[in-house]
Amino acid sequence: MIIILLGAPGAGKGTQSEILQGKLQMVHVSSGDLLRDNRKRCTELGKIAEGYMVKGALVPDDLVIQMIVERMDAPDTEHGILLDGFPRTPPQAAALDEALNAKGKRVNRALYIKVEDETLLDRLSGRWTCRNCGHVYHEKFAPPRTPGVCDVCGGELYQRDDDKRETAIIRLRVYFDQTMPIIDYYRNRDILCEVNGEQPIETVTADLLECLR
């Protein structure tokens, strides 16, 4: 199974992927997490990506496509992949199809988590992420038991540099200009399932699982 999670920044793709990967025994592949890991390790890719990410712009297609295609070749992806944050442009969607076709595979379902703009900005500005395990919290909607400390691993929580309001507004604009067209790409193939992402986290999970029935 190849499942794609679509939605604006802050829609809940990472939150839901983390829950679904446990329930479905699939591997969560997040383009944003892979890029942040490259930045942390100061790789060539990480150094190039940083300039785009801090401004809220997309990293060039060729770099992201190569990174994801390599990740999809790892042995742990054999039983299925939950793709979060990729594809994000029409050329990325075409490259994904091409890479999957070459292996006799295809995208089975595209799950679209829909959330209104004002909610998205609230979610991004209140988000805290664990530096160690990547678990995501929200200061109002999903707070940790102890402020600043991860419930899962005890790691330190931090706020992403691209979650500042000015950068978040740019990311939303980039999403509407460059990523929205691929919603129709999957809708036209009849594999898109839309879910109301304004509901509580567990209700969104239930609706996503219903899409996969």
Ligand code: AP5
């Ligand atoms: P990326 O890391 O992919 O960020 P994003 O798509 O902008 O998505 P987010 O991680 O911001 O949001 P999310 O939907 O995962 O929400 P979350 O679950 O955390 O990309 C970052 C950057 O990397 C890009 O700007 C770009 O530069 C680059 N990049 C990445 N992929 C690329 C690609 N393919 N091509 C080119 N460049 C690329 O939830 C948000 C908050 O809301 C959390 O605090 C959470 O606790 C809370 N929350 C979640 N669900 C609910 C709910 N139902 N109710 C209440 N609160 C909720």
